[in-house]
Amino acid sequence: MIEINDLTVRFGGVIPLDAMTVTFESGTCGLIGPNGAGKTTFFNVLSGFVRPSAGSVRAFGDNLLTMPHFRRARWGLRRTFQTEQAIEELSVFENVAMIHEHSRRSRASRRSDVLGAIEFVGLGVGPETKVGTLAVRERRLVEVARAVVGKPRLVLLDEPAAGLPDAETEHLGEVIRRIPGEIDALVILVDHDMDLVSACCGVTAVLDFGVVIAAGPTADVLRDPNVMRAYLGTEETV
C-alpha cells in the first residue's frame, strides 16, 4: 500500500503536481489523465529523478523520498519507461540478471529467479538472445521481466503497451494482471489505452493538471463526468 499526501512539484512557474493526494491499496492500480497531466512526473518523483517541493510518499510504511534513487531499487521499487530501456548489447538473461544483482535477493537465487521472471512474462526467445536483436513486443516483455525480478514491492509501468498492436497488448495485459498475485507487488499502471487499463486495474486515479480529479473503482471513474470533461477536447491518441 502506498500513500501520497499533498505531493507538489514546481519547475519555476509550472506546477506539474499540485498537492496530489491519493492512496493505492493493493493489486494493479491505474493512473490515467490527459498528456501533461503529471503522470510521468509522479513516477519521476517516486524513482527520485524529481525532488518534490512539498508532500510525502509512504510506501509500505517506508518514506521513499529520503532514499537515494539507486537505493530505491534495493528497497523493491521497479520501473519501466515510456521509451523502452532494455539494454541492447546484453542478452535477455543478463538484462534481467543485472536488476537482480542490485536487489535484496541473494546471489544463490539469481539463476532461478531470472529464468522464473523470463518464464513469467512468457517471452518466446531464448535467454541468451541479445536484446538488440529483439522486436518491440519482446523488448517490452523483457522490460516487464526486469520489473518483476527479485521480489519487488512496488512496480511502476509507464505506458508499457505504447506502440503494440492489440493482440500483443492483450498478452501484456494478462502478464500485468498476474503480477500482484504471483509476484506479490503493488502495480501502478500509466497508460492511454483505456481497454488495457480497465482490463488490468481494479481501481484507477485520474490526474488532470497535477490534481487528482477522481479515484476509485475503474468502471465508475471512467464514467465520472469530470473525467469526461478532462478528456474532452484533448484527443487521446496512443
Added chain:
Amino acid sequence: MGEEKAQMRKYLGWRVRVPFALIAAAVALTIVVTDSGAKTAGKAHAAAGLACGLGTGKPATGTPILLGAISVKQAGTDFTDIPNMANAYFQCVNANGGIYGHPIKQDLLTDQTIPSQLAAEARQLIQTDHVVGIAGSSDIIDCAVNSSYYAQQHFYVLEAGIAEQCYSSPFEAPVNMGPRYSADGATQTAIKLGAKKIAFDQSNVPGTQYNAGGSKLIAAEHHIPIQFLTENAASINGATAAEKEVQAAGPGGAVVLVFTPPVALAILQGAQHLGLQNKVIWTCATPCNTDFLSNALGSTWNHKLYVNAEMNDIHDDGGADATLYLKVLKQYGSSVAGGIGSFSQFGFVLGQLAVKALLSIKSQVYTAATVNAAFHALKGFKTDFLCKPWYFGALPNNTDYTTYPENGVMQIVPHSGCLPIDKVDPEVATVRAYEKAHGV
C-alpha cells in the same frame, strides 16, 4: 534503432566513402611519388670536377658499402640535415670512383625521441641491416640510449652529438661540441664583451644542469653572476621568454641562448616585438649559426647577436673545403632543406671523415671490423671548417669561431679568430692534456 543506423550508413555510403577513397588514393600516390625513393635518393650521376674522394669522375659500380645513421625527425625538431648532407657528400664520392669502385649507401633511420624506438633502430642497423659502420648520426638521445650497445658491438660512431654520453663514451666521436661546450663558448664571448651579469636560458629537458655546468664554472672564474632559466620549448611564447631573460640579465647584462633554431628564433622574434635588441648582449650556442635565422631576423639584428659557431663560416672563407661544400650542397643537397649552416657543415665533415677512413683501409675489405677500426684510427684530419685537426676522441672539437648576423647571412666576427673553450671546464682540461700527450 539498429535499422535506422543501418539506413543512415547506406545513405552515407556514396557521400562519405567517395571522399575517403579520394583521400586514400591521394595519400598513396603522394607516398609513392615523394617517399618510396627516399632510401635510394640521389643516384650517382656523373659530376665532373668535384674533388670528392678519389675524384676520378667515374661513377662507382661495385658492391655498395652500407653506412648507418640515426637522426631525430619530429614536429619542431629535425636534425636530418646532418645525415642528409653526409649522404650528399657520399653521392659526390660515388660519382667520383667511390671507395675504390665501391659506392657508399646510407641507411638512415629517423626517430621521434622515444628511447625504445632508438634502441630498436640501433639493433636494426647493426644486427639486421648489417651496416659496416655508423657515420652521420645526429640525435637528442641516441648516445644516452645506445652508447653502451655500440660499445658492446664495438662500433665506433661518427656523429654530431647532443647528449652528455656522446662526450664521455670512448665509442662516440662528435664533430661538434654539443650544447654544453658551445654554451661555454657563448658565455666566454658574453664575458669578453663585458657582460655584468649573465642569464642562461635553455629548454626544459633532461640534462639542463649538464649543459649549464661549464658556463657556471666560467662565470665563477670571472666573478660574473649567472642565472639559469629554462623554457618549456613545446609551448614557448618568444616575447615572454625574451622579456624574462632581459629582466634576469639586467642592464649591461648578457643573455645566453641554448636552443634549437626554431625556438631561438621565436625568442629573438619576441625580443624584436619588445624592441629588446639593444637592452642586453645577445649570445647563442651553435644552432643559431644558420643563414635562415639571420635572414629571418633581418637587418635590425645586424651585429646584435653573437653566435658560438663550432664550424668556420663559409662566406668569407674561400678555402677548398668551403668551396666543395657549397658545390656538393648545390648539386646533391636537394634533401638538405636547412641549406647553409652549421648543421649541414657537420654533415659534410662527417661525410669527409667516413670517406677518409674508408679510403685508408689497405685491405679494401669493408667489414664492420675493418671499418670501425678505421673510424677509430682517424686522426690529424685537417679542414678549414675546424680550428684544429680532428681526431677520434671524446671532444676533438674544442676551439671554435664566433659569428653574428649581417644583412641576412651569418658572418665571422672580424678579428675574433679561434676561441679555445675555457679549460676551467674539467672535460676540456682533460682533453687538452690528452692532446698535448699524444701530440694531436
Added chain:
Amino acid sequence: MPSWSSFQPFIPIGLAAGGAYALSGVGMVVLYRATGVLNLAFGAIGAMGALIAWSMINTWHVPGGVAYVACILFGGVLTLVYGMIFGRVLAARDPLVKAAATLGLALLLLGVMNRLWPAQVTRTLTLPSDNGGFAVGQANVDWTQVIAVGFGIAMTAGTALFLRVTKLGTAMRALADDREITATLGVPVRRVEAAAWFGSGLLAGAAGLLLADLDTLASDALTFLVIFTVSAALIARLRSLVVTFIAAIVIGLVDNLITPINSITNFRDMTPFVLAIVALLFFAGRRQYSFARGGIR
C-alpha cells in the same frame, strides 16, 4: 616577489596573446552555437594558413598583403569544405562525436604540415606592424600587439552585434536553440550553417596569422595553442561571446604575469588548464538526466 616595473612589460604581451585567443574563441563559440560542432582543429587550420602565407612570401615572392589575405581565406575555405562534407554527415550525431571528428582533422592537417614544411627549416612570419610601436612605462608595445587586442575586441563586439541585429545572425541564434523548429520556420538551415563554418574559418585563419607572428610559426605549437582557445570557450560555457573574450584576455594576462615570479614561472603553462577545469567543475552544477546513449554514437 618582483617589483611592479618588472611586471609591466608582460601586460602588453599578455593582452596581445589574449586578443588572439579571443579571436579564435569567438569563432569557436559561434560555430558551436550554430552547428553544435566544437572545432578542435581551429589551431591546425590557422597554422596551415600561416605556413601557406610563409611559402607564398618566401618561395613564390608574393607581396605580403596578398599572402595574409590568402592565409585568412584558406582558413575560411578549408573549414567550409570540412563543414559541407563532415558537418552534414555528422549533423545527427552527438556533440562529442562532432568534436572528436575535428580531432581527426587536426591530426590530418598536422601530418600534412610536418610533411610539407619540415622542421629542418626555421620559419618566421613577420607582419609590417612589428616595426612601429610606442612605450608605456616600462612596457614596449608594437602595432601587431595593438592590432591583436583591437581585432579581438572588434570581432567580439561585431559578431555579438551581428548575431543580434542581422537576419542571418538571428537565424544562427535560433539554430543554437532548436534546429528542428528553426528548420520548420523556413530558415535555410544549410546556408546559415555554411555561413557559420566559413565565418569561423576566417577567424581561425586570422588568429593563425597573428599567433604565427606574436608566438611562433611552428605547426605543432600553433595546433595545440587551440587549448588556450578551448579553455576560454569553456569558461564561457560555449555560449557567451563577451565572457569568451574576457576569459581569453584573463588567460593571456595570467599566463604572462606569472612569468617573472621565479618560484612558479615554469608552471605558468598550466594556466589555461587550471582555469578551464575550475570553471567547468564550478559550472557543472546539478546533473540533469538525458535518455541518450553514452559514448560514441
Added chain:
Amino acid sequence: MPVGGRVSGLRARLGLGRRDALDGVVIVAGVIFAVAALPSLLSPYWVVNATIAFIYALVALGLGVLAGRVGLISLGQGAVLALGGWVGARLLFATSLPYPIAIIVAGLITMVMGTLIGLPALRVSGLYLALVTLMLAGAINVVLTDTNFPNGGKGFLGYNDISTGTPPSIRRPSIAASDPAFLRYTVIVVLVMFVLVLLHIRGKPGRAWAAIRQSEPAALAAGVNVTVYKMWAFALASFVTGVAGALLGSSSHVLYNYQFPTSQSIILFAVALMGGIYTMWGAVVAAFLFQIVPSLFTVWGISNDWATILFGVGALQVLTTAPAGIAHQFPRDMAKLGRLLFGLARRVAPAGGRAP
C-alpha cells in the same frame, strides 16, 4: 551502436557460444605463439617494437573500457600512461620489490591517481568530460616536464640532472633481462590484464556499465550506483594503464618527459577508435596501428608524418561510417567475402547439397 546490434536472433543463440569458443582457441593459440615462437622469429628491431605494441594494447584496452563500455571519453590516457611510467620508474629505482609486485603497486598507485583525477571529471559528462580530461592531460604534461622522470637520483623525484655515463637503467625482472625474454614476460602480463578486464566486462560491473551507457536514468532506476560504477571504470582503466607505464619504463630502461606529448593522448584516442572500442580485439588492432605501422614506415623510409595523416583520416572514417572500428568490421567483411566465394564455388560446381 552496440556490437551485437546487427546479429540475427538465431545466430546470437547458436553463434554466441561458438564465437566465444572460437575466440578462446584463437587467443590460446596466439599466446602460445607469441610466447614460444615470436621472440625467436623476430629481428631485434621487431622484438622491441612488438613489446611496445603489446604494452600500448593495455592503454587501448583502458580506453576501450571507458569509451566502449561506459561511454566515457577520456583524452587524457597518454598522461595516465606517463603517470604510470613515472610511478613505476620511481618504485623500480627506489625499492627492491619483486618485479611483479612492483608493477602491480605501480598500477595501484596510478589507479588511485587516475580515479582522483576522474572523480571531479565525473561531475561533467559527454563533450565536457572529454575536454576536462584533455585539459588534465595538458596539466600533468606540464608538471612532468618540470619535474622530469626518475633516473636513479635521490629524493622523492629521484631525478639526477648531472648525468654521467649511461643513465642508470630502469630494471627488468631478472628472468626477463634480454629483449626476447622481456617480450615473453610482457605478453604474459598483458594477457593477465586482458583476463582481468574480461572478468569485469562479463561480470556485474560490465552489466552495470552497459546499463549506464544505455541510459543513466534507467540504470539508476535499476539500482545501479552510477557514480560508483563510473569511478570503478576509471580505476580499472588507470590500473591497466599504470601497469603499462611501468612496463614501458623497463622496456627501454629510461623515460623522458618529451616522450609523452599531449598529441600522443589524441593519437591514442584516434587509434583506439580505429581499432574499435567495443571489442577487446580492438585494443590489439589499435596497438598494432599505433606502434607497428609507424615502425614499418621508418624502415621503409616513409616519413612518419604519413602515420599521423593515416590516424587522422582513420578517426574521421570510423566516426562517420563504422563506429565499431576495424576489429568489428574486418571479420564481417571477411565473412561476406567468404560467403561470396563459397556461393561462387557452389555455382561453379552445382553438385547438389542443400542451399546455403
